[in-house]
Amino acid sequence: MTPHRNIGFVAAAATLLAAAPLSAIFERWTWLVQAAIVVSVVAGAAALSRLGRFPLWGQLLAMLAGLTLGLTWVFPGGTELLAFVPTPATFAHFGDLLQTSLQDMRAYGVKVPDVDSLLFLAVLGIGAVAVVVDVLAVGLRRPALAGLPMLAIYSVPVAVYVDSVPATPFVVGAAGYLWLLVTDNVDRVRRFGRRFTGEGRDVDVWEASPLAAAGRRLAVVGVLVAVVLPLAVPGMTGGLMSNVGAGPGDGTGRPGQGGSTGRIDLFAALSGQLNQSERFDLVKVTTNEPNPFYLRLGVVDDLRPSGFQARVPTGQPVTRDLPDPAERSPRGVEQRTYRATVEVTKNLNMPLLPVYAEPVRTEDLNGNWRYDPNQQVVFSNRDNARGKRYSFDYVRSTFSPGALRAAPAPPSESAVMRQQTATPTIPDVDRLVDRLTRGKETNYDKVRAVYDYFSVENGFTYALSTRNGSSGADITDFLATKVGYCQQYAAAMAWLVRAAGVPARVAVGFTNGSNVDGGTYVLTNQNLHAWTEVYFGGIGWVPFDATPAASIPGSVRSTWAPDTDAPEEIAPAPGSSAAPDAANPSAGPNEPDRLDKDADQGLAVGESGPTQRDAVWPWWLAGALALLALLALPALRRSALRRRRRVRATAPTATAVAVPGQRGVAREIVVGVDAEAARADAHAAWDELLDTLVDFHVPVDGTETPRATAERLTREALVEDAGAATGVRLLGRAEERARYAREPLTEAELQPALRTVRGALAARADRRTRLLAAVLPPSVLMRWRTALAERSARLVTTSGQARLWMTRWSPRRLLAGRPAR
Structure with missing residues (x-):
């Protein structure tokens, strides 16, 4: 058997296993027998088409033809040729079944009896899924994507049942999907040729490997977690953990006083003996x-x-x-x-x-x-x-x-x-x-x-x-x-x-x-x-x-x-x-x-005793205030940065100068400029300019010099505002002097220049950009994202170093170097 045909039959079997959740819909197993017949015909048609080296579209047509023949044989209308060759009346019969199924779906509740219309709908759906799974797993060699059509089958009982679907059918369907993945992986490994051990011994094709064993263990653990986790998460089901801590119930569908309420059984007391003295x-x-x-x-x-x-x-x-x-x-x-x-x-x-x-x-x-x-x-x-x-x-x-x-x-x-x-x-x-x-x-x-x-x-x-x-x-x-x-x-x-x-x-x-x-x-x-x-x-x-x-x-x-x-x-x-x-x-x-x-x-179920509805509006008000405070954080942070960077009037410094001939006696006070303060003011003004550009969605190039940035802004963003162009050149010159010159630019009016540039940028921006710049400044959000990324990177680095340190002091590693006695 060629690998493709092998994977095709495994895909057919996996489709039938994935249909196991439908057992929660039907009373009997008639649907499974009929689906097995139709899926077998589809798989056989696919194998024959691959034996004839048909292209993918030819294989698809062959499988659709097999699906039609299988449905014709399982759901005959009485006008077929040789019991399985459809006629136009057969397709009319199929249409009637589909039309009737819409009415029966509204009329019946789970579990439904063996009604031809619903059986036809189920078998048609399973057969169509078998075709899609075969195309994905064999034709396109993407078996992982085959889980999507399989999941479509599982979604039917999930949509019908108010409570959770039984776990056993889910496990069966998951096992079929894992089987398909394992089969495809084995086929891929075979394509590399024969396997050998480290000693040169030939390894049989089906001999288990440590990696495969680990994969099986992970698969089992994953399926068990998928089954158990919904039972433990509150609100997902009425499963295991919902009854922990509950007091004893009264046998009527009403839980004990210590636990949460359960699901009502509208007619659980048909033959029971009920008596309840409390009234609520x-x-x-x-x-x-x-x-x-x-x-x-x-x-x-x-x-x-x-x-x-x-x-x-x-x-x-x-x-x-x-x-x-x-x-x-x-x-x-x-x-x-x-x-x-x-x-x-x-x-x-x-x-x-x-x-x-x-x-x-x-x-x-x-x-x-x-x-x-x-x-x-x-x-x-x-x-x-x-x-x-x-x-x-x-x-x-x-x-x-x-x-x-x-x-x-x-x-x-x-x-x-x-x-x-x-x-x-x-x-x-x-x-x-x-x-x-x-x-x-x-x-x-x-x-x-x-x-x-x-x-x-x-x-x-x-x-x-x-x-x-x-x-x-x-x-x-x-x-x-x-x-x-x-x-x-x-x-x-x-x-x-x-x-x-x-x-x-x-x-x-x-x-x-x-x-x-x-x-x-x-x-x-x-x-x-x-x-x-x-x-x-x-x-x-x-x-x-x-x-x-x-x-x-x-x-x-x-x-x-x-x-x-x-x-x-x-x-x-x-x-x-x-x-x-x-x-x-x-x-x-x-x-x-x-x-x-x-x-x-x-x-009835619920908590006994009188009920008084608590006022809800304080909680809504508190939630609204908390939401407003959260939304206001970026704007408040931006305002705080702007105030901190605001250009201060350069603080003058007083220097005492001694008069010649009178040593130690200060006769004159010379007022000068603190160079470091002027340099800090220039840097703060330039940082504020860059944040303003980010807020108004003006590109910022970190490789440009301050002069180049100022010239680009005058050409692109501030071409129609001479005052703003002059202001941005002043800011660029101040930053350039603060970076490279021995003496920074002093006595420059940087704050008015900043206001002029910000006003010009706001005038050219649209209303949405101005609103975001005021409420959710992009410069603040970008700074927060960068800080979060840096902290995450530091945490990963620290964790890796700690793990390496613990590995060095592992007892197994320390004892490995000791000679055996």
Whole structure:
């Protein structure tokens, strides 16, 4: 096998290893088998083209042809020739798969099942990466650049996952990249011919060398550091170090008092037993809607044998136009637009923002926050809700039972049917659903039959703790014991509705509570709640709360989902009513929520206790002042230099002269000039001139004499100002006399000359140059850079000398010269 073909196959294998992070996206390994087939075809086409000595562009065409043949065989459209030769209809089939993949990416959350459109997109991407890696590693002999397309594969799960991607796939991908680098290096070494040891012994091609061993050790250490370091750096993940020093948690997703807040699991308590005695504020919401429904926080819609789990949301930035539900307003659905303002306390630390259903516009939120129109949630991969204050407009939809009965069933091939009706097979549950929905013609009648089943008449009660069953399945235990809280009721109803063939999911958020002041609701951890949402064709998601209303402060019931335990239906507002606290005169607006009402506080995380927001403006003011002081440093330094260099009036010196004939008696005082002072003044004036030239971007040549510099300035920069030309000649002559003459130039007016030259240079400069010369003088910045470089060089020199000194006194070196005994 030639070296090029060897590197080509290693590049193909490295590409497959680099695709390992996609295992965090798919439920099964079908994608890997299909990708291996396509990448093998690409590698084979590349090897055949190199065997035929094709040029690089020919090899590229051969690999693209192999990629097309492989995709045709793995994803046939039914019109291929010989099962792998594509036809125009095949490419149309590929286009349909790509178009469908855009919809499925919005509909599915990780981990996704084996959907043809998403599998095709993944295999196409891996095959394209294989082509690019082969061109870089084999054609251009730049294997290091092959890491860029490999990194593109890794960026997919990084972009999808809110938390960190598992470390094992990263290690596998890094190993493939290192394998490619090592193979290329071995091939380069082989080109030098045969290797020999110092004694002249022939070295086998694959025999390890000390340098290679060191390289392997460095590679292992580098990969381990890349895996461990993000776990230790605060804020990068919720990894190892985030729990150090934390107190014990309560098992509900809320960390202990000694540690930082963790990530919320929206439905971790489906089968748990939650009880929390503390109460603390989480959200304050003000709305102009008279009787609002629940404030939504998240959605739990991935049903597995172990229960419901939350999918990772995807969507668009909230700064863009959000979907308008008025575009799908059928008959019997009333829609009104309201406005709400939400203040989140520091106790709620999570990547989701509480909003009412169907927001249409947001304010005071940046592009880090995104809106998922399918889940109807606002989320972020880079920010959290703690301390946020924002406003939004939303549409409140109320539905009539007649409109829900008339709603058509969604198409069976639609994404919502595939995703939101899948249920594990449990015979007891299926038999119950068949009994409840027997004879029901419409989806709404089936949903109402399931909804009405969760009533006191059928033995269901609300309790903070669940009863243990013996079936081994949480859903069966709850339906048998009929004791639980909102999470059991919401999940059980969603499960039964799905088993009846109607899409359903669980929503998590806040009830309205009982701490109400006008249109302002203060919601605590005891107002967290879960309910069921059912999808109706042409209408959308409709809420149903199966939890007994008498046990939930601020519970809301509606005409399409009334309180099954109430003696009669109460509807204070069209489409909805607040029950039961609105009808209870003892529950005043300021009465605190009862501690024994709702166990849904287990969904909350954060610091317990009352929250008082500290004033932020002093910190902003201090930061602004510090920034201004930092920006003013160069200008202050320049001003100090100018004052220090300012030409002093040459200090006269008094000399006593004795009169002849009268020795020792001074009769006359002769006033003279101090030559050294005049020389220093000339140097200071010249240095100030050079700094002025640098500030106004006038070239300075260090090899010129003062006279040459002055003449150049008069010809180039000061040609239109005779006074400035005279001044610069005076400064040049003073510096020249100070350098070379026995007597310096005295009694020269250097300060006025400097002012004249500076004014002329400022007049010819543009506004930006003048501003920089005043605020950020280039002469000061250049002097600081030079000083920093000199200190760095001295530090490096000192470090080298210290290392050399320590090497001389190394015990190994001292003992090496001793004769052996």
